Amino acid sequence: MSDSAAWNARYGATPGMFGWAPNEFLTAQAHRLRPGMQALALGDGEGRNGVWLARQGLEVTALDWSATGMAHAAELAAREGVALTTVVADATAWDWPEAAFDLVAWIFVHLPPEDRTKACAGVRRALKPGGLLVLECFSPAQEGRRSGGPREAALLWTRAIVEAEFPAFAVLALLEGAVRLDEGPKHQGLAEVVRAVLRAP
Numbered sequence: 001m002s003d004s005a006a007w008n009a010r011y012g013a014t015p016g017m018f019g020w021a022p023n024e025f026l027t028a029q030a031h032r033l034r035p036g037m038q039a040l041a042l043g044d045g046e047g048r049n050g051v052w053l054a055r056q057g058l059e060v061t062a063l064d065w066s067a068t069g070m071a072h073a074a075e076l077a078a079r080e081g082v083a084l085t086t087v088v089a090d091a092t093a094w095d096w097p098e099a100a101f102d103l104v105a106w107i108f109v110h111l112p113p114e115d116r117t118k119a120c121a122g123v124r125r126a127l128k129p130g131g132l133l134v135l136e137c138f139s140p141a142q143e144g145r146r147s148g149g150p151r152e153a154a155l156l157w158t159r160a161i162v163e164a165e166f167p168a169f170a171v172l173a174l175l176e177g178a179v180r181l182d183e184g185p186k187h188q189g190l191a192e193v194v195r196a197v198l199r200a201p
């Protein structure tokens, strides 16, 4: 089973597995958003974050390699009465557009190191000058906790990885530490994360 097939099976078995409400760290950035901004919700799963961005008046592309997730995202957008462009694609092989987005939301997308580096290169290419990256991912201290995240240690994020992948970006926020998650059945309780808001040069 490919990993996209595994995610299809997960979303098919447990719709709303990360909840339908948006990620709290993303919503805390509402003051940085303006209607009409072009946004990419990367690895958007079932669309909770892309749809929230669309509700703020942004023009949103949601990308995920799970066709089931993107189908749920399209249904959520229809229920909420907002436009959402869904793309079923592997982020490591996508033909990333150049200087196309004012915002990339990278929420709990954990990739093997080589794939992560490819996707980060895509983000650097796709952000307009001055565009924002908002990222939340689990950190190594999450290992052994039951509040979510991948089993493979290599997929976890650190502040140092953020700094290494986006060296020319201005750091508006960059934290590694404990937060309490309340996001559907799979993200519940105390969790160890990296949170970043970066501005492209």
Ligand SMILES: C[S@@+](CC[C@H](N)C(=O)[O-])C[C@H]1O[C@@H](n2cnc3c(N)ncnc32)[C@H](O)[C@@H]1O
Pocket (backbone or CB within 6 Å): 004, 007, 018, 023, 042, 043, 044, 045, 046, 047, 048, 049, 063, 064, 065, 066, 069, 089, 090, 091, 092, 107, 108, 109, 110, 111, 115
């Ligand atoms: C933990 S889920 C988070 C989903 C969503 N961002 C959220 O917060 O609700 C990780 C998502 O990343 C997607 N994903 C993982 N690797 C990917 C890849 N190489 N290309 C596209 N999507 C990928 C999965 O299909 C899954 O939907």
